[in-house]
Amino acid sequence: MVVGAVLGTFSTARAQPAPPADLPHPAAPPPAEPPKPVEPPPSFRAPPIQIHGFVSEGAFVSTANDYIGNSSQGSLELFEAGLNVSTQVSDKLRAGIQLFGRDVGQFRDLPPRIDWAYLDYRYKPWLGLRAGIIKMPYGLYNEFADIDAARTPILMPQSVYPLRNRSALLAQTGFAVYGYHRLGDGALDYQAWLGTLDIPANALVIDGATLDSIHTKYITGAQLFWRTPLEGLRAGATFLRTSIDFNLTLDAANTQALIMAGVVPADFNGKLVISQRPDSLVIGSAEYTRDNWLFAVEYARWLKHQESTLGSVLPPFDEDNERFYLMATHRLSPAFELAAYYSVLFADAGDRAGHDKAKFPKPYFAWQRDASATLRYDVNEHWLWKLEAHFIDGAADLFAPAGAVPDRFWGMFLVKTTVTF
Amino acid sequence: MRTILRIVTLAMVVLGLASASLASDDGPGFIVIVNPDNPNDAVDRDFLRDVYLGKATEWGNGDAVHPIDLTERFAARDRFTEQVIRKTAAQLRTYWNQQIFSGKGVPPPEVDAAADVIEYVLSNRGAVGYLPADADPGKAKVIRIR
Numbered sequence: 290m291v292v293g294a295v296l297g298t299f300s301t302a303r304a305q306p307a308p309p310a311d312l313p314h315p316a317a318p319p320p321a322e323p324p325k326p327v328e329p330p331p332s333f334r335a336p337p338i339q340i341h342g343f344v345s346e347g348a349f350v351s352t353a354n355d356y357i358g359n360s361s362q363g364s365l366e367l368f369e370a371g372l373n374v375s376t377q378v379s380d381k382l383r384a385g386i387q388l389f390g391r392d393v394g395q396f397r398d399l400p401p402r403i404d405w406a407y408l409d410y411r412y413k414p415w416l417g418l419r420a421g422i423i424k425m426p427y428g429l430y431n432e433f434a435d436i437d438a439a440r441t442p443i444l445m446p447q448s449v450y451p452l453r454n455r456s457a458l459l460a461q462t463g464f465a466v467y468g469y470h471r472l473g474d475g476a477l478d479y480q481a482w483l484g485t486l487d488i489p490a491n492a493l494v495i496d497g498a499t500l501d502s503i504h505t506k507y508i509t510g511a512q513l514f515w516r517t518p519l520e521g522l523r524a525g526a527t528f529l530r531t532s533i534d535f536n537l538t539l540d541a542a543n544t545q546a547l548i549m550a551g552v553v554p555a556d557f558n559g560k561l562v563i564s565q566r567p568d569s570l571v572i573g574s575a576e577y578t579r580d581n582w583l584f585a586v587e588y589a590r591w592l593k594h595q596e597s598t599l600g601s602v603l604p605p606f607d608e609d610n611e612r613f614y615l616m617a618t619h620r621l622s623p624a625f626e627l628a629a630y631y632s633v634l635f636a637d638a639g640d641r642a643g644h645d646k647a648k649f650p651k652p653y654f655a656w657q658r659d660a661s662a663t664l665r666y667d668v669n670e671h672w673l674w675k676l677e678a679h680f681i682d683g684a685a686d687l688f689a690p691a692g693a694v695p696d697r698f699w700g701m702f703l704v705k706t707t708v709t710f
Numbered sequence: 711m712r713t714i715l716r717i718v719t720l721a722m723v724v725l726g727l728a729s730a731s732l733a734s735d736d737g738p739g740f741i742v743i744v745n746p747d748n749p750n751d752a753v754d755r756d757f758l759r760d761v762y763l764g765k766a767t768e769w770g771n772g773d774a775v776h777p778i779d780l781t782e783r784f785a786a787r788d789r790f791t792e793q794v795i796r797k798t799a800a801q802l803r804t805y806w807n808q809q810i811f812s813g814k815g816v817p818p819p820e821v822d823a824a825a826d827v828i829e830y831v832l833s834n835r836g837a838v839g840y841l842p843a844d845a846d847p848g849k850a851k852v853i854r855i856r
Contacts, residue, residue, distance in 0.1 A: 341810050371811060380767070380774040385813050405813045414760075414767050424812045432812040439807040469765045471756065476765075520796060581798055620800050670782075670803065709807065 342372040345437045347675075347705030349394075353696035354687055357444075357452055358394020360701060367443075367705060368392040369435065371404060383409040389435060395688070396452060402489070404435070405460055415468040422462050422487075426480050426512040427527050428572045428587050431458055437707040442663045443677045444703065446614035446632035447686055449572065449587050456488045457533070461508050474518035478525070481511040486531065498537045498561070506532040506566075514574075521578040529570040535563040552601050562598045569593075572612075581620035588613040590638065611638035628663040636685040653697040657683040671710055677703045739789040740840045743831050743850035752854040753838070759795050761838060763805065764815040769836060777818040778830045778839040786842040794855070 347367035351360035358364045368391060375385030390401030407421025424432040433439040434450045444452070463484015470477045486505040493500050514525030537560070539547070544559035572589035591610040597603040616630035634657045635641045637648065643655030663677040679701040687695050742753060749771065760766035761777050769775050780787040782799060791802050809815040821827055827839040831850045841847060 339810075339816050341816075343811065373811065373813065375813065375816065377816075383815070387811065387813060407813065409813070411767060414765065432814075433808040436807055436811040439804055439811060469760070471760070474756075476756075476760075578797070578801065581800075583801075620798060623800065626800070667800075 338374060338376045340372070340374050341710060343370065343436065343438060343707055343709040345369040345705055345707040347443065347703060349701060349703040351699055351701040353699040354684065356687060356701060357396070360394070364394060366392050366394050367703065369437065370401070371435070372401075373404075381411050383411075385409075391435075393452065396455065398456075398489070413468075415470045417467050419465040419467065420463075422460050423465050423482065423484070424460050425458050425508075425529075426482070426510070427458055427529060427570065428589070429574045429576055429585055435459075437675075437705065438673060438709045441618045441626055441628035441665050441675075442616075442630065442661060443675050443705045444661070444679070446587075446616065446630050446661075447659060448612040448614055448632040448634035448657070449589050451686060453493075453686070453688070457486060457531075460487075461485065462487055463508075472515075476516040478514040478516070478523075479512065481509075483507065483509045486533070488533075493535070495537065497543045498539045501536045501538055504534045504536065506534075510570075519577075522575070523577075524573075524575040526571070526573045529568075531568050532566045533564070533568065535565075537561045537563065547599075547602060553599065560598075561603075563595060563603065564597065565593050565595050567594065583616075583618045585616045586614070608636075609638045611635040611641070624667050626665040626667070628661075628665070630659075630661050632659040632661070633657070634683075634685050651684075651694065651697070653683045655683070655685060657681060657685040657687075672708050673706065675703075675705045675707075677705075679703075738793055738855075739843050740786040741843055741845070741847065741852050742838065742840045742855060743828065743847045743852055744838050745831055745835045746849060746851045747835050748838075748851060748853075750853055752856050754856050755794055758838070758855065762790075762795050762818060764809065764817075773836045776834050776837045778827055778837060779818045779820045780824070780827065780840070781820045781822045783822070784842065786840060790840050 348365045350363040355361050358366050371389045373387035386406035387404040388401040389404035391398045405422050405424050407419045409419045411417035461484035465482035467480040488503040490500045508531035510529035512527040516523045539559040547553045569592040574587045576585045589612040593608040596605040612634050614632035618628040620626045636655050643649035643652030649655045660680045666674045684695040761775050806817045824841045824845040828848050828850050831837040831839050
């Protein structure tokens with residue numbers, strides 16, 4: 290209902306003139322230009338060092354269930370900040386670093402961590418090399434998912450860009466090759482990378498245990514996007530594969546319970562390693578922009594094989610998540626933009642309806658469907674506000690403690706403001 | 711939920727068509743200039759777009775290409791953005807926010823006067839810039855867009 294109502298306002302949109310078929314078009318009169326400054330400053334030289342940053346703060350509340358943080362009580366923990374410094378060392382070599390900090394519900398990167406820091410040598414447009422801490426390409430928007438000013442929604446579709454996996458998908462430390470190649474009326478954008486993940490131990494909250502450390506053997510992947518001959522349409526795919534060990538210590542009560550049950554030796558110290566070998570993520574993506582419209586659709590499968598050092602308690606299993614969304618944004622005016630998306634997560638692609646009672650105590654634990662609408666207001670080039678509403682069916686992506694029974698239907702509302710420079 | 715999706719899809723298709731039907735056929739309102747030593751007499755529009763998006767970094771002869779931009783107060787900037795880069799001003803800002811904060815690049819330097827564009831182009835062999843259509847390019851070389 291709300292999505293439909295929001296879309297109703299789209300009819301007031303200002304249409305942008307489409308470009309002429311041939312350029313230049315000498316018959317048209319030139320547009321009026323502003324008067325020239327009396328003494329134009331020689332400001333064209335790019336500064337040798339560029340500094341950019343952003344600061345965001347917001348709030349969120351949900352009608353039921355705790356999502357991201359303590360949302361059912363309302364929360365002001367929606368803070369993000371970044372600061373980067375970069376320089377063009379030569380025509381082919383760039384270097385830079387960005388610090389990123391956040392306090393978003395239960396996800397905390399304070400003091401700030403290094404978001405990216407690398408050398409970028411672009412030998413030719415079709416071949417470049419990056420080395421260092423490099424943002425992770427995944428789908429259309431993962432490399433920019435932390436940048437509020439670079440997107441319309443406050444929360445990107447959580448099925449594909451989940452905050453709970455943000456630390457794992459943020460960046461990799463290693464190498465990447467990339468390039469861009471014109472292809473007739475289109476072009477190819479491609480990247481491939483190999484490295485490791487640096488995931489802080491506070492990236493995950495585990496009920497009944499303490500996460501001591503996270504160790505990745507490797508992460509590798511590749512991404513290819515085709516800018517098609519149809520103006521504004523690009524499509525592509527990303528593949529990621531990683532191997533991760535989670536080193537845990539069970540809390541005293543759980544350790545004692547296992548000893549008493551006789552499933553572990555009497556001298557069991559509670560140490561446990563859970564290994565995901567491998568995690569494989571594959572996603573197909575398409576985006577179409579025309580005038581003030583943007584349409585995006587992405588479909589992903591996350592395949593996980595998990596085993597542990599306590600096979601009798603946590604036997605090996607395989608998991609296959611299905612994740613997709615459709616999104617549209619529309620710029621109503623220079624100041625206002627609307628976005629709407631419908632995002633779906635199925636925890637088990639083979640059991641979308643949640644028939645397996647052992648895995649899903651309630652059927653709706655098997656899915657999470659999220660219909661969202663956002664209004665963005667750009668006060669000026671550097672300052673923006675956003676309002677956002679979510680109408681959610683299901684609980685597959687909730688951080689519900691063991692034994693809790695979340696509501697099936699719930700809503701979430703967010704407000705956020707961001708300054709960039 | 712299916713009904714809502716159908717409404718969303720229908721609304722977008724109808725409104726998308728409405729936007730397309732309102733398209734105008736105005737001229738470009740700008741000229742493209744390069745250094746007089748640049749051997750090119752014409753430039754491919756897609757190449758120019760790639761240059762201004764940081765995708766293309768070299769001319770055909772291997773020289774580094776250095777684009778220069780006008781500030782947003784110029785109407786020629788809007789026209790260049792729409793017709794060559796094929797983005798709206800808001801989309802272009804979003805694009806550069808994505809590039810800047812992922813470390814992939816920074817936008818071309820901006821100047822607030824046509825004279826500064828000419829000075830930059832004349833002092834830099836690999837430079838390319840654009841001017842309002844009625845501006846005098848001076849000694850800079852005007853090239854066609856293919």
